[in-house]
Amino acid sequence: MKLYQAYNICIASELPLPELMESEGKPDVIVQFGKINDTRETQHDGGNTFQGEVAEVGKFFIQRGREVVIDPVLGVEEALLRTILLGPILSILLRQRGLLVLHASCVDINNKAVAFMGGSGWGKSTLAAAFHTKGYDILTDDVMPIEFVSDSPIVIPAYPQFKLFPEAVASLGQDTDRLSPVFQNSPKLSYKFERGFQQTPLPLQRIYVLDKGSAHKITKLQPQEAFVELVRHTRAISLVTNPQFVTSHMRLCSELINNVTFCRFTRKPSLTDLPELVKLIEDDLAQINTKDFDQKMIARVP
Incomplete structure (x- = not known):
């Protein structure tokens, strides 16, 4: 072995x-x-x-x-x-x-884990790979485990590989001829990377639930909406059906909602817009950091 x-x-x-x-x-x-x-x-x-x-x-x-x-x-x-x-x-x-396992890809942005959650073919891996191309480190692709440490959600890193459609690989400037299918007759290619893998677990800051539409926009989700999306995109939820595990899963979802912000990220299905999508996420997270800084400064005022 x-x-x-x-x-x-x-x-x-x-x-x-x-x-x-x-x-x-x-x-x-x-x-x-x-x-x-x-x-x-x-x-x-x-x-x-x-x-x-x-x-x-x-x-x-x-x-x-x-x-x-x-x-x-x-x-x-x-x-x-x-x-x-x-x-x-x-x-x-x-x-x-004992981990909460989501159908999500995850990126390290400013030492915080930022996740893109959605079903197969929704663009999770492609969006994460676009961030990787721009120099961001990756924690997970497709399978994202979360552990709670002192009630804080921590993302556990997976391994350094993306599974991408050929057109997505090409749009990111990679040579598709140098990559192999994930398995024989698979529609996706195996894109292994040596640099840019975040091996240390990181605190989870935000989850973007991916959606498709006619325009790019980010809207905040209410707790009830976030809960529905979490249940919808939990890995193996239809397989692990023991009542004890179901109860634990509901509890972990509630804890996650209490500690992490959820947004719906609606995008037009266009690979040429990937740089714009990365910038949109960067700007959205920058607003969070600015608000956090302002609140800390206000708290220090006597």
Whole structure:
């Protein structure tokens, strides 16, 4: 087994995971191949013990946030197996470890985590990659775990890779011919980067919920709207259905709403507007920082 680092945990895996950074030390999670028989299937409780199957890929057994057993279909492509493991399977495992796991990409802006949340194909990765191209560090792409430390939400970094459509890669000035598909016949390319990965967890400042429209605009969400969007964009919410986990999930969503601002970010579907979108976010966050500074100065006035 090789040791890897991702999501602030050490993973020992029989399946090679070249997307991740290699690590050393005592593993927190073991990923191994094995047969998933009737005994394991009867242990499934939709919470700390989970058994699932992906058609034409294989069966997966995930237990207590510490163990993943893979029973692959004969001849399945390793790259496809890795994609399922690093996405939906680790999302379940991270939820078992007590984290809130969102469908979001996350960027380091002024030492604060700023997230873009939305469904598949909504432009999360493309927008985060646009920030990366401009020199910002990246924490997550697609799977964003949040841990609460003294009631403060902290984003846990993932690993240095984007999954992008070819036209998005080209719009960012990258050579698509130098990149490989995420897996065979995948519509997306694997864009691994060596620089600009934020490896240290950061406090979460704001979540932008992505939407499409006829104009670019940012509007603040009310708590009720934010709650609906959080539930809508929580990873593996339809899979981890144990009542204890559902109750915990609702509590974590409420805590997040109490500590983080949510905005709806409506954009026109145009890749040529990416620089404008980055500037719009930068200006919006600058207003927050200005208000915070003004409030601190007022507080100091005798």
